[in-house]
Amino acid sequence: MDRSNSSVHSPEKTKQKLTEEELVVLQSHLEEWKEATGKDRKTILRVVIKEAKMQAPKMDARLLKTRKSMYWDWLYNRRAEKTLKKQSKFSKKWTARLVIEHQYKKEILEKTGARPGGKEMIKYYQGAVNAIMGGLSEEQLEESNKTAIEWSSRAPPTDVQAEFAQKKAPGMMKDLATQLWRQAGMRIFILSAWKTEEGEVRINGIDFNDKLEGSSFTDTKDWKPMLPEWNAYVGEEFVDRNDDEDGNEDREEKENRNQRRKKEEFTLEVDTYGLLVILDMKSLNLEDKKSLIRTFLTKH
DNA sequence: GTGGAGGCAAGGGAGCCTGT
DNA sequence: ACAGGCTCCCTTGCCTCCAC
Numbered sequence: 308m309d310r311s312n313s314s315v316h317s318p319e320k321t322k323q324k325l326t327e328e329e330l331v332v333l334q335s336h337l338e339e340w341k342e343a344t345g346k347d348r349k350t351i352l353r354v355v356i357k358e359a360k361m362q363a364p365k366m367d368a369r370l371l372k373t374r375k376s377m378y379w380d381w382l383y384n385r386r387a388e389k390t391l392k393k394q395s396k397f398s399k400k401w402t403a404r405l406v407i408e409h410q411y412k413k414e415i416l417e418k419t420g421a422r423p424g425g426k427e428m429i430k431y432y433q434g435a436v437n438a439i440m441g442g443l444s445e446e447q448l449e450e451s452n453k454t455a456i457e458w459s460s461r462a463p464p465t466d467v468q469a470e471f472a473q474k475k476a477p478g479m480m481k482d483l484a485t486q487l488w489r490q491a492g493m494r495i496f497i498l499s500a501w502k503t504e505e506g507e508v509r510i511n512g513i514d515f516n517d518k519l520e521g522s523s524f525t526d527t528k529d530w531k532p533m534l535p536e537w538n539a540y541v542g543e544e545f546v547d548r549n550d551d552e553d554g555n556e557d558r559e560e561k562e563n564r565n566q567r568r569k570k571e572e573f574t575l576e577v578d579t580y581g582l583l584v585i586l587d588m589k590s591l592n593l594e595d596k597k598s599l600i601r602t603f604l605t606k607h
Numbered sequence: 608g609t610g611g612a613g614g615c616a617a618g619g620g621a622g623c624c625t626g627t
Numbered sequence: 628a629c630a631g632g633c634t635c636c637c638t639t640g641c642c643t644c645c646a647c
Binding site for chain 1: 615616617618619620621622
C-alpha cells in the first residue's frame with residue numbers, strides 16, 4: 308500500500324496504482340467476491356466499478372477501461388488468499404444448482420420419468436434439474452444462491468455431511484495419505500469418527516501404508532490401546548458440537564438429542580472394552596476390510 | 608457361488624487455464 | 628476481461644472383473 312513504491316521503470320507502460328480509497332471499496336466487496344461465481348462476480352464487479360470510479364483519479368475512457376481490468380485483477384488475485392496458486396483439492400464450492408439438486412433430489416428423479424439408474428434416467432437427469440430450477444421463483448433461486456454461499460463458506464447441513472462421510476471421505480483420506488507419502492515421505496494412519504444420517508457415531512481406523520510402499524500399521528501393530536482415549540474424546544466432542552450448533556432448538560428436540568447421546572455413549576462404552584467398531588464397512592475396500600478383520604480376529 | 612470394487616452410461620453446468 | 632477448450636462434477640443402478 309506504499310504509494311512511494313510505484314515503479315519508476317518505463318512510466319508510459321506502468322499503470323497508475325490504485326488509490327487507498329479505491330482499495331477500500333475493493334476490500335469491502337472482497338468477501339462477497341470470494342464466495343461468488345461466474346455471473347454473480349460480474350454483477351459485483353459492476354457495483355465495484357460504480358463505487359470505485361468515484362474514488363479514482365480523473366481519467367479518460369481508455370484509462371478507465373484499464374482501471375476496470377485492474378479492479379478485476381485485484382479481486383481475482385485475492386479470490387482465495389490461503390491457497391492462491393491452487394484451490395485445495397479437498398475444498399468444495401457449492402452452487403445454487405448443486406444445492407437444488409440436493410434439496411429436490413426426489414422431485415428431480417421423479418421428473419426424469421425413468422427408472423433410477425438406467426440410461427434413460429441419466430439422459431434426462433440434467434433436463435429434470437433444469438425443469439425444477441425453471442419452476443422456482445426468483446426469490447427461491449436467490450435463496451439457493453445464499454444457501455450455496457453459506458454451505459461453501461461454513462458447512463453444509465449434517466445430512467449432507469453424513470453422505471459425504473460415507474461416499475467421499477474414504478477416497479479423500481486415501482488421497483491425503485498418498486500425497487503426504489509422495490510429497491513429504493510422511494506416513495499416516497487415520498483414526499476417524501463421524502456421524503451417520505441416523506445420528507450414530509462411527510469410529511474407524513484406516514491405513515493405506517501397505518499400498519504406499521510400506522507395511523500396514525493396523526495389520527502389524529496393536530493399535531487397540533488408542534481406542535479408549537479416542538472414544539472418550541469422540542464422546543465428548545460430538546455431544547458438545549451438537550449443543551453448540553443451534554441455539555434455537557426446542558425442548559422436545561433437546562430431549563431426543565439426549566436420548567441419542569445415551570445411545571452413543573453406550574456404543575462407545577462397548578467399544579472401550581476392546582471391540583473394534585467397524586460399522587462403516589462400506590467405505591472400505593477389500594484389502595482394508597481383510598486387514599481390519601485380521602486385526603480384529605488377532606485381538607480376540 | 609458370492610460379494611465387493613470400480614467403470615460406465617448422457618449431458619448440462621461450472622471452474623480452470625491459456626491466449627489474446 | 629473474456630472467449631474457447633478442457634476437465635470435472637453430478638445423478639443411480641447395471642455389469643464386469645476379481646478374490647476368495
